[in-house]
Amino acid sequence: xxxxxxxxxxxxxxxxxxxxxxxxxxxxxxxxxxxxxxxxxxxxxxxxxxxxxxxxxxxxxxxxxxxxxxxxxxxxxxxxxxxxxxxxxxxxxxxxxxxxxxxxxxxxxxxxxxxxxxxxxxxxxxxxxxxxxxxxxxxxxxxxxxxxxxxxxxxxxxxxxxxxxxxxxxxxxxxxxxxxxxxxxxxxxxxxxxxxxxxxxxxxxxxxxxxxxxxxxxxxxxxxxxxxxxxxxxxxxxxxxxxxxxxxx
Amino acid sequence: xxxxxxxxxxxxxxxxxxxxxxxxxxxxxxxxxxxxxxxxxxxxxxxxxxxxxxxxxxxxxxxxxxxxxxxxxxxxxxxxxxxxxxxxxxxxxxxxxxxxxxxxxxxxxxxxxxxxxxxxxxxxxxxxxxxxxxxxxxxxxxxxxxxxxxxxxxxxxxxxxxxxxxxxxxxxxxxxxxxxxxxxxxxxxxxxxxxxxxxxxxxxxxxxxxxxxxxxxxxxxxxxxxxxxxxxxxxxxxxxxxxxxxxxx
DNA sequence: CTGGCGCGAATACTATAGGATTTATGAAAT
DNA sequence: ATTTCATAAATCCTATAGTATTCGCGCCAG
Numbered sequence: 001x002x003x004x005x006x007x008x009x010x011x012x013x014x015x016x017x018x019x020x021x022x023x024x025x026x027x028x029x030x031x032x033x034x035x036x037x038x039x040x041x042x043x044x045x046x047x048x049x050x051x052x053x054x055x056x057x058x059x060x061x062x063x064x065x066x067x068x069x070x071x072x073x074x075x076x077x078x079x080x081x082x083x084x085x086x087x088x089x090x091x092x093x094x095x096x097x098x099x100x101x102x103x104x105x106x107x108x109x110x111x112x113x114x115x116x117x118x119x120x121x122x123x124x125x126x127x128x129x130x131x132x133x134x135x136x137x138x139x140x141x142x143x144x145x146x147x148x149x150x151x152x153x154x155x156x157x158x159x160x161x162x163x164x165x166x167x168x169x170x171x172x173x174x175x176x177x178x179x180x181x182x183x184x185x186x187x188x189x190x191x192x193x194x195x196x197x198x199x200x201x202x203x204x205x206x207x208x209x210x211x212x213x214x215x216x217x218x219x220x221x222x223x224x225x226x227x228x229x230x231x232x233x234x235x236x237x238x239x240x241x242x243x244x245x246x247x248x249x
Numbered sequence: 250x251x252x253x254x255x256x257x258x259x260x261x262x263x264x265x266x267x268x269x270x271x272x273x274x275x276x277x278x279x280x281x282x283x284x285x286x287x288x289x290x291x292x293x294x295x296x297x298x299x300x301x302x303x304x305x306x307x308x309x310x311x312x313x314x315x316x317x318x319x320x321x322x323x324x325x326x327x328x329x330x331x332x333x334x335x336x337x338x339x340x341x342x343x344x345x346x347x348x349x350x351x352x353x354x355x356x357x358x359x360x361x362x363x364x365x366x367x368x369x370x371x372x373x374x375x376x377x378x379x380x381x382x383x384x385x386x387x388x389x390x391x392x393x394x395x396x397x398x399x400x401x402x403x404x405x406x407x408x409x410x411x412x413x414x415x416x417x418x419x420x421x422x423x424x425x426x427x428x429x430x431x432x433x434x435x436x437x438x439x440x441x442x443x444x445x446x447x448x449x450x451x452x453x454x455x456x457x458x459x460x461x462x463x464x465x466x467x468x469x470x471x472x473x474x475x476x477x478x479x480x481x482x483x484x485x486x487x488x489x490x491x492x493x494x495x496x497x498x
Numbered sequence: 499c500t501g502g503c504g505c506g507a508a509t510a511c512t513a514t515a516g517g518a519t520t521t522a523t524g525a526a527a528t
Numbered sequence: 529a530t531t532t533c534a535t536a537a538a539t540c541c542t543a544t545a546g547t548a549t550t551c552g553c554g555c556c557a558g
Contacts, residue, residue: 278540
């Protein structure tokens with residue numbers, strides 16, 4: 001989804017000897033910035049779930065014209081952060097219900113343990129290094145600060161994508177990415193959670209894969225997903241006092 | 250993806266006694282029509298794989314402004330029929346390679362047999378009726394005409410989606426739909442193929458599900474996909490003389 | 499003949515304007 | 529009090545214009 005925003009200016013054509021002054025603080029494509037801005041508004045709940053998202057309103061708020069906003073929203077729709085009703089505008093999608101969260105993890109349980117097993121079978125030397133590097137670059141969060149939570153989520157995303165990548169099936173990798181599971185889970189309980197157990201479980205998965213142990217990798221991934229879903233995520237629905245979109249005033 | 254285009258005009262507010270004259274032959278939202286038009290151009294290979302797709306050019310050709318074209322292309326990107334390079338425009342995606350086709354079917358083998366098994370476990374009376382109706386509404390193609398091929402593909406899509414639906418996991422169903430496999434396979438060899446075997450195999454799957462036989466359903470689906478991939482699709486790459494996008498002039 | 503440079507054309511990108519539809523507001527009738 | 533209807537405002541949708549960037553072609557140096 002992301003990874004598209006590359007700068008296309010200031011790559012050369014600059015008089016020699018200018019010591020590469022600021023490569024112009026300008027944007028690449030405005031629609032990409034607008035995309036990220038709206039996504040941030042939704043993730044931060046500044047745009048609440050199920051709330052209407054006005055095209056012209058956003059354009060005014062972001063000080064841009066409606067044109068790039070339309071394109072950004074069309075893309076956000078494929079990430080299922082907004083839904084469109086023709087002639088009526090866009091609306092932020094509701095948060096995951098308990099059932100939808102379980103269903104999401106059921107799907108992950110269907111493809112990710114398989115991917116872990118395949119990764120263990122196919123793992124090469126360079127791959128092992130990548131896995132170890134990802135684990136090494138991550139440290140157990142000391143506090144439950146927002147920043148550390150975001151960093152941990154980023155690590156989680158990278159590792160799961162990497163494993164799906166190592167499975168050697170672009171379709172499986174892509175199917176996983178298209179769930180945007182980290183996005184939706186993050187939006188669900190964006191005030192920190194998740195402990196150090198996650199990293200321990202990740203380490204177990206990485207160990208199994210690097211040892212080429214197919215069954216252990218599959219098992220470790222399955223256990224990780226089950227713990228994540230049933231031990232860490234689902235309990236948040238009962239306690240925590242998260243408000244749902246179907247609660248009225 | 251589709252199913253969004255609903256008319257929002259002429260639903261009332263009409264003087265009584267006019268006998269509901271033509272509900273206005275007008276469009277719902279122009280961007281939807283443009284979406285379908287461009288999709289048709291790509292599927293018919295009027296826009297060749299890997300060819301550049303000009304926004305302004307399409308707008309002139311379709312006699313509309315670039316605005317709805319931009320929105321349509323943004324949506325077509327999520328179906329992977331076009332790819333965008335910022336500031337450089339859109340480009341029709343290349344056809345599936347042999348490897349990509351195999352990978353696609355590997356993914357289908359991962360989720361669809363599972364879905365068939367689940368469907369067999371959960372099937373209710375009404376569901377059985379739906380399955381039988383879908384089979385009854387389909388007949389073995391007599392000729393290898395384009396129209397019949399299209400009809401058979403439509404049946405294939407409906408049946409596979411229905412089974413994914415009956416599995417009770419929206420995520421699995423959605424993941425399957427997001428592959429747009431029928432779209433890409435159709436585009437691959439859009440001049441007819443596929444015989445009556447498909448229908449026979451479909452019948453076997455439906456029988457197993459309606460009988461609630463979990464293992465048989467899973468097995469039948471697996472066999473169906475393997476036959477489809479290895480017996481019917483892959484051979485087309487060697488024979489048939491399909492030209493690939495990487496062949497130059 | 500090959501590779502780099504520059505100019506013109508084509509194209510993408512953003513902003514703005516106007517028409518069409520929906521939504522909100524409020525008065526009148528039951 | 530509730531419903532119906534009309535009017536006004538807000539919003540979506542499409543079209544058009546102008547700017548920025550890329551692309552294509554010819555020219556020139558090597």
